[in-house]
Amino acid sequence: MITNRNCIVRLSRYKKALYRFKAMGFVKFFSDTLGEAVGVAPSQVRKDFSLFGISGNRRGGYNLDQLIKKLQNILGKDQIQKVVVVGMGNIGKALISYRGFEKEGIQIVSVFDIDPAKFEKDQTVPVLPLNEFKSFVQDNNILIGIIAVPDIAAQQVLDMMSASGIRGVLNFAPIRLKSDKDTVISNVNFELELENLIYFVNAAEKQELINEDKIA
Amino acid sequence: MITNRNCIVRLSRYKKALYRFKAMGFVKFFSDTLGEAVGVAPSQVRKDFSLFGISGNRRGGYNLDQLIKKLQNILGKDQIQKVVVVGMGNIGKALISYRGFEKEGIQIVSVFDIDPAKFEKDQTVPVLPLNEFKSFVQDNNILIGIIAVPDIAAQQVLDMMSASGIRGVLNFAPIRLKSDKDTVISNVNFELELENLIYFVNAAEKQELINEDKIA
DNA sequence: TAGATTGTTAATCGATTAACAATC
DNA sequence: TAGATTGTTAATCGATTAACAATC
Numbered sequence: 001m002i003t004n005r006n007c008i009v010r011l012s013r014y015k016k017a018l019y020r021f022k023a024m025g026f027v028k029f030f031s032d033t034l035g036e037a038v039g040v041a042p043s044q045v046r047k048d049f050s051l052f053g054i055s056g057n058r059r060g061g062y063n064l065d066q067l068i069k070k071l072q073n074i075l076g077k078d079q080i081q082k083v084v085v086v087g088m089g090n091i092g093k094a095l096i097s098y099r100g101f102e103k104e105g106i107q108i109v110s111v112f113d114i115d116p117a118k119f120e121k122d123q124t125v126p127v128l129p130l131n132e133f134k135s136f137v138q139d140n141n142i143l144i145g146i147i148a149v150p151d152i153a154a155q156q157v158l159d160m161m162s163a164s165g166i167r168g169v170l171n172f173a174p175i176r177l178k179s180d181k182d183t184v185i186s187n188v189n190f191e192l193e194l195e196n197l198i199y200f201v202n203a204a205e206k207q208e209l210i211n212e213d214k215i216a
Numbered sequence: 217m218i219t220n221r222n223c224i225v226r227l228s229r230y231k232k233a234l235y236r237f238k239a240m241g242f243v244k245f246f247s248d249t250l251g252e253a254v255g256v257a258p259s260q261v262r263k264d265f266s267l268f269g270i271s272g273n274r275r276g277g278y279n280l281d282q283l284i285k286k287l288q289n290i291l292g293k294d295q296i297q298k299v300v301v302v303g304m305g306n307i308g309k310a311l312i313s314y315r316g317f318e319k320e321g322i323q324i325v326s327v328f329d330i331d332p333a334k335f336e337k338d339q340t341v342p343v344l345p346l347n348e349f350k351s352f353v354q355d356n357n358i359l360i361g362i363i364a365v366p367d368i369a370a371q372q373v374l375d376m377m378s379a380s381g382i383r384g385v386l387n388f389a390p391i392r393l394k395s396d397k398d399t400v401i402s403n404v405n406f407e408l409e410l411e412n413l414i415y416f417v418n419a420a421e422k423q424e425l426i427n428e429d430k431i432a
Numbered sequence: 433t434a435g436a437t438t439g440t441t442a443a444t445c446g447a448t449t450a451a452c453a454a455t456c
Numbered sequence: 457t458a459g460a461t462t463g464t465t466a467a468t469c470g471a472t473t474a475a476c477a478a479t480c
Contacts, residue, residue, distance in 0.1 A: 004446085006447085030460095043463095044448065058462040061462085144410070155288065191322070201359055273438075
């Protein structure tokens with residue numbers, strides 16, 4: 001099993017690039033065409049493909065339709081992925097109003113919140129009481145959950161998710177969650193991203209000063 | 217100059233852990249205490265410190281207050297970091313209502329939008345017309361910007377940011393932006409994160425089936 | 433001092449890139 | 457066929473971990 005996150009991210013990027021190729025009317029492509037489009041070396045493309053047993057045609061490159069299907073299959077795009085969100089705050093709202101998921105086969109089927117004022121049972125994406133979470137998730141066989149609650153509530157929500165059968169969690173709360181090994185957690189942390197960015201901007205500014213000194 | 221993103225992420229985590237140590241009344245700490253708290257090897261801690269010229273006391277470990285100051289300094293926390301947001305949608309709202317930035321010295325000073333209905337000049341965090349962006353950013357010496365607009369507008373917003381003196385951009389639009397080399401871009405892509413998560417969940421499920429087979 | 437911990441060098445590990453024989 | 461591109465092996469690169477002499 002491939003455990004390298006970067007490699008999977010590249011597969012997603014390959015897929016996106018291949019959609020563009022298809023829209024441009026292409027029928028086949030080569031490892032260097034795709035590599036250039038995504039910004040990686042052609043040998044990286046071939047290596048990634050070979051890790052997943054994808055093969056092309058020596059001299060003839062790769063068949064576009066075939067590859068798109070293959071990548072969709074690897075990335076779980078061959079069936080609709082149903083996702084639930086806990087927390088109907090601004091993040092929750094941003095997620096359900098985001099139009100990009102649908103075309104990627106990701107479907108947010110419902111949101112759960114603890115605040116009765118937020119319940120909306122009749123919407124396309126209903127907002128339901130938290131105590132209906134477990135039965136809903138089990139009845140609908142949902143594997144993926146998104147935590148969009150304040151950090152103080154996040155661990156409790158994760159525990160509930162694990163206990164309900166959720167196997168993958170995207171966590172927006174800025175804390176480090178403890179989970180059993182059966183649940184995969186992926187964190188999105190705005191604070192950390194910004195702090196990182198600030199470091200690199202400062203570092204670049206300093207570097208520039210040094211370079212100017214050298215020139216002067 | 218250190219260019220390893222993971223290393224900087226670790227520094228942020230070290231800082232967070234040291235805050236906790238301080239809250240617990242500690243005065244000094246060792247590389248293995250910190251390593252355990254953050255989940256990295258003690259030699260990794262020492263290596264990271266040495267990359268930034270941070271030294272402790274052989275046998276005596278590291279002074280907590282001193283290290284916190286040092287890390288704050290490296291991460292640009294010794295002064296308030298002013299940030300502007302473009303796009304007053306759900307992401308924009310989520311960002312300005314997020315309480316965690318303040319204690320980290322990150323201050324969102326204003327949001328810009330193209331829709332007059334969203335302008336709110338008198339708020340703590342005002343929402344201003346996009347055409348005031350450049351002068352505002354230049355007058356206030358702002359280096360960091362967040363793109364929270366639909367993908368169709370993102371490249372244009374980035375170009376405006378670069379032209380206004382912004383040097384670091386956190387991009388929430390799900391497209392690959394082209395920038396001049398002077399501007400650092402960091403992408404947050406929910407779709408990509410979810411796709412990734414789905415892959416790893418599926419992979420784990422398959423792995424489990426294999427394991428069950430082996431046991432049976 | 434004796435013992436524990438740092439700081440740094442060397443070893444390991446994993447991922448990316450280069451090279452090239454196989455082959456369509 | 458000749459030439460171009462794959463698929464895979466080997467080389468390189470960079471980051472993490474281990475080891476240990478220096479030293480407080």
